Amino acid sequence: MADMKLYCMGESGNAYKCALPLELSGLNWEPVWVDFFNGETRTPEFRKDLSVMGEVPILIHGDEKITQSGVIQSYITELTGKYGGDTPAEKREVLRWVLWDNHKLSSQAGMTRFLMNFLPEDKRPQEVIGFSLGRLKAAYAVLDAALEGRDWLVGNGPTHADFSCCGYLFYPEHFGFDRSEWANINRWLGNIEGLEGYKAPYDLMPRAAA
Numbered sequence: 205m206a207d208m209k210l211y212c213m214g215e216s217g218n219a220y221k222c223a224l225p226l227e228l229s230g231l232n233w234e235p236v237w238v239d240f241f242n243g244e245t246r247t248p249e250f251r252k253d254l255s256v257m258g259e260v261p262i263l264i265h266g267d268e269k270i271t272q273s274g275v276i277q278s279y280i281t282e283l284t285g286k287y288g289g290d291t292p293a294e295k296r297e298v299l300r301w302v303l304w305d306n307h308k309l310s311s312q313a314g315m316t317r318f319l320m321n322f323l324p325e326d327k328r329p330q331e332v333i334g335f336s337l338g339r340l341k342a343a344y345a346v347l348d349a350a351l352e353g354r355d356w357l358v359g360n361g362p363t364h365a366d367f368s369c370c371g372y373l374f375y376p377e378h379f380g381f382d383r384s385e386w387a388n389i390n391r392w393l394g395n396i397e398g399l400e401g402y403k404a405p406y407d408l409m410p411r412a413a414a
Contacts, residue, residue: 206234210276211254211262213238214411215322217314217372219261222276223408225367228401229284237410241322273371274302277364287363297358301365309343312336313372317379337380344386351388355395362399370396374404 210226212219212235226233238244238260245251245258254262255271263270263279270276281288289295316336319328347369350357357365373381373393383390396402 206232207265208233209236209264210234210409211236211238211264212260212409213240214406214409215240216260216409217310217317217375217405218259218273219409220374220405221273221310221364221368221371222261222263222280223405224370224403225277225280225287225364227403227408228362228399229280229286230401231280231283235409239412241412274306274364274368277302277367281364287367289358289363294359294363298363298365301357302368304346305365305368305371309340309347309369310371312340312343313379313381316340317372317375317377320379321377340380344381344389348386348388351392354388355392357392362396366392366396 208226208231210219210223210233212223214237223235238250240260245255245260251258254269257271259271261271261273261276263276265279268279270279277287280286287298289298316333319333319336356362357369370393372379373383373389383393
């Protein structure tokens with residue numbers, strides 16, 4: 205029996221930010237599928253029992269119930285000592301990238317990918333999508349520049365800075381990202397794929413029927 209349960213869905217890049225380091229760290233965990241597309245996160249039971257915020261991911265470990273991907277990532281570091289940075293300066297830098305990603309990259313990527321792929325085609329707001337694609341292109345440029353000459357965003361190995369910023373970039377659905385157009389990001393994603401135990405989002409977490 206797993207020690208930890210991650211309430212998640214394969215489609216969630218925010219859940220992937222937690223599932224991937226859980227898998228790579230060697231912690232004993234298992235995914236628990238949440239039926240987002242049929243409204244499970246909006247039910248009173250979900251909000252009462254799991255998350256008042258009505259979101260995934262949620263990590264259950266004994267008496268601990270932790271929500272929000274960045275906090276779950278921090279908890280993984282508490283348990284394992286991994287992925288949080290080795291020095292005070294590196295720890296601050298990891299946090300800086302996690303916060304940047306949450307605001308500038310993942311928030312835009314998650315919304316744009318949803319609008320472009322999971323809404324009926326006649327309900328997709330093209331002006332909103334176009335605006336978001338522009339913001340995403342700017343974020344990709346920031347990330348690509350930061351990775352110039354570097355294998356990892358912080359220090360000499362993978363950290364939650366990497367796991368946070370890659371959260372949506374391994375998904376196959378179109379949302380304005382083509383890794384072949386960004387040489388440094390492409391190389392960095394290859395580094396992540398090369399980590400022992402790496403799995404892509406839909407191989408790591410259950411998803412709704414395609």
